[in-house]
Amino acid sequence: xxxxxxxxxxxxxxxxxxxxxxxxxxxxxxxxxxxxxxxxxxxxxxxxxxxxxxxxxxxxxxxxxxxxxxxxxxxxxxxxxxxxxxxxxxxxxxxxxxxxxxxxxxxxxxxxxxxxxxxxxxxxxxxxxxxxxxxxxxxxxxxxxxxxxxxxxxxxxxxxxxxxxxxxxxxxxxxxxxxxxxxxxxxxxxxxxxxxxxxxxxxxxxxxxxxxxxxxxxxxxxxxxxxxxxxxxxxxxxxxxxxxxxxxxxxxxxxxxxxxxxxxxxxxxxxxxxxxxxxxxxxxxxxxxxxxxxxxxxxxxxxxxxxxxxxxxxxxxxxxxxxxxxxxxxxxxxxxxxxxxxxxxxxxxxxxxxxxxxxxxxxxxxxxxxxxxxxxxxxxxxxxxxxxxxxxxxxxxxxxxxxxxxxxxxxxxxxxxxxxxxxxxxxxxxxxxxxxxxxxxxxxxxxxxxxxxxxx
Numbered sequence: 001x002x003x004x005x006x007x008x009x010x011x012x013x014x015x016x017x018x019x020x021x022x023x024x025x026x027x028x029x030x031x032x033x034x035x036x037x038x039x040x041x042x043x044x045x046x047x048x049x050x051x052x053x054x055x056x057x058x059x060x061x062x063x064x065x066x067x068x069x070x071x072x073x074x075x076x077x078x079x080x081x082x083x084x085x086x087x088x089x090x091x092x093x094x095x096x097x098x099x100x101x102x103x104x105x106x107x108x109x110x111x112x113x114x115x116x117x118x119x120x121x122x123x124x125x126x127x128x129x130x131x132x133x134x135x136x137x138x139x140x141x142x143x144x145x146x147x148x149x150x151x152x153x154x155x156x157x158x159x160x161x162x163x164x165x166x167x168x169x170x171x172x173x174x175x176x177x178x179x180x181x182x183x184x185x186x187x188x189x190x191x192x193x194x195x196x197x198x199x200x201x202x203x204x205x206x207x208x209x210x211x212x213x214x215x216x217x218x219x220x221x222x223x224x225x226x227x228x229x230x231x232x233x234x235x236x237x238x239x240x241x242x243x244x245x246x247x248x249x250x251x252x253x254x255x256x257x258x259x260x261x262x263x264x265x266x267x268x269x270x271x272x273x274x275x276x277x278x279x280x281x282x283x284x285x286x287x288x289x290x291x292x293x294x295x296x297x298x299x300x301x302x303x304x305x306x307x308x309x310x311x312x313x314x315x316x317x318x319x320x321x322x323x324x325x326x327x328x329x330x331x332x333x334x335x336x337x338x339x340x341x342x343x344x345x346x347x348x349x350x351x352x353x354x355x356x357x358x359x360x361x362x363x364x365x366x367x368x369x370x371x372x373x374x375x376x377x378x379x380x381x382x383x384x385x386x387x388x389x390x391x392x393x394x395x396x397x398x399x400x401x402x403x404x405x406x407x408x409x410x411x412x413x414x415x416x417x418x419x420x421x422x423x424x425x426x427x428x429x430x431x432x433x434x435x436x437x438x439x440x441x442x443x444x445x446x447x448x449x450x451x452x453x454x455x456x
C-alpha cells in the first residue's frame with residue numbers, strides 16, 4: 001500500500017518555504033469515525049481512499065503525473081521529454097535536482113525508496129532504499145551517492161557471497177548518472193533472488209511498483225475487460241452494472257469473424273499479426289486463461305485458439321430484451337467509463353489505483369455511487385483508490401472522512417501546493433462542498449471578466 005509520496009521541482013511543484021518537498025499522504029489523521037476506511041497494521045493506520053480537488057490547471061493532474069513519472073523512470077528509465085519537466089516558476093530550478101520518494105507498506109514492513117535527478121541534464125544525483133521501523137529507526141538497504149561515486153549496502157545484505165555479488169553490480173554503475181540501481185537489479189537477476197532470499201527486497205519493491213501501483217490518466221483505458229472473459233464473474237458483474245442504472249441487464253461473449261479486426265489491414269501486416277498472436281498464445285499456454293485481449297476506446301476483442309484456428313470474440317450487451325444485443329461501440333461514454341471502473345471494484349489484489357479525473361463522463365450521482373460502493377467493498381480488502389475530481393458531492397461526511405479529502409491550489413506565481421482538509425479547523429457539521437465551491441479551501445477557479453466592459 002502507498003503511505004506517502006513526496007515530490008520537489010517537477011512541473012508545477014517547487015519546494016516549500018523550508019526547502020522541503022510537497023507531500024501527499026495516505027496516513028490516517030485524528031479522525032475517529034469510519035474506521036472501516038482504514039487499514040490498521042498495529043503500527044500505522046493507512047487510508048484506503050483519497051479524493052484530490054483543485055481548479056483546472058491547479059496541479060491535480062501534475063501530482064498524478066509526478067507519481068507516474070517516478071514509476072515510469074523506475075521501470076524503464078527517464079521518459080521522453082523529461083529534460084523540460086522541472087518546475088519553471090524559478091529559473092534556478094533548471095540546474096537544481098528534482099526529488100521523488102514514495103513510502104510503501106510491503107509484506108508487513110515499511111520502506112522508503114527515492115531518487116534525485118537533475119532533469120535538464122538527465123543526471124541522477126542519488127538513490128536510496130530504506131526500511132522504516134515502528135520505533136522510528138531507519139535501516140539502510142542501499143544508499144547511492146552517484147555524483148561522488150559512492151554506494152553502501154545495509155547490514156542485512158552483507159552476507160559474504162551475496163555482498164560480493166552486489167558490490168560487483170553496484171561497481172558497474174558506481175558513477176553512471178544515467179541509470180537507477182533498482183532497475184539494474186531487476187534485469188536478468190532471477191537466479192540471484194532464488195539463491196539469496198535476503199536480497200529479494202530489491203525485487204519485491206520493483207514488482208510492487210510494476211504490478212501494484214496502477215496509474216491512470218484521463219486518456220488511458222483503465223481496463224482491458226479481461227474480467228468479463230471469465231464466466232464465473234458474469235452474475236457479479238451484472239449485479240454491479242445494474243446498480244449503476246446503465247440499463248444493462250446481461251452480457252455475453254459473441255463470436256465474430258476475425259476479418260472484423262484484420263479486414264482493414266494490408267495482407268502482409270495481417271499475416272505478421274497472426275504469426276505474432278500464435279507465438280504469444282504458445283508462450284502463455286500454461287496460464288489458466290489462454291487468450292489475447294485487444295481493447296480500444298470503444299472496441300473489445302478476444303482472440304483464442306481452437307485446435308488450429310483462431311477464434312475471435314467480442315462482448316455484447318442486452319438492455320431488458322434478451323434478444324437484442326448491443327456492441328460496446330453503441331454504449332454511451334458514461335456506460336463505457338463505468339465498465340472501465342469495474343476493474344477496480346472487482347479487484348481482489350492488494351493494489352493501489354490512481355485515477356485522474358474519476359468523474360469524467362459520469363453523472364455526479366454515478367461518481368458518488370461508485371465511491372460509495374468502492375468503500376463498501378474495500379472494507380474486506382487491502383486495496384487503495386486515489387482520485388482527482390471536481391465532484392463536490394463527495395465532500396460529504398456521511399461518505400468520507402476529513403483526512404480523505406485533499407486540495408491542490410496554484411499560487412499567483414504558478415506554483416502548486418498540496419494540503420489536506422485536516423489542516424483546517426473544520427466543524428464536523430460544516431457543509432464542506434458549499435465552502436469548497438465558495439473558495440474557502442482554495443482549489444477553485446477565480447474568474448476575471450471575459451469581455452472587459454467599457455466605461456460609458
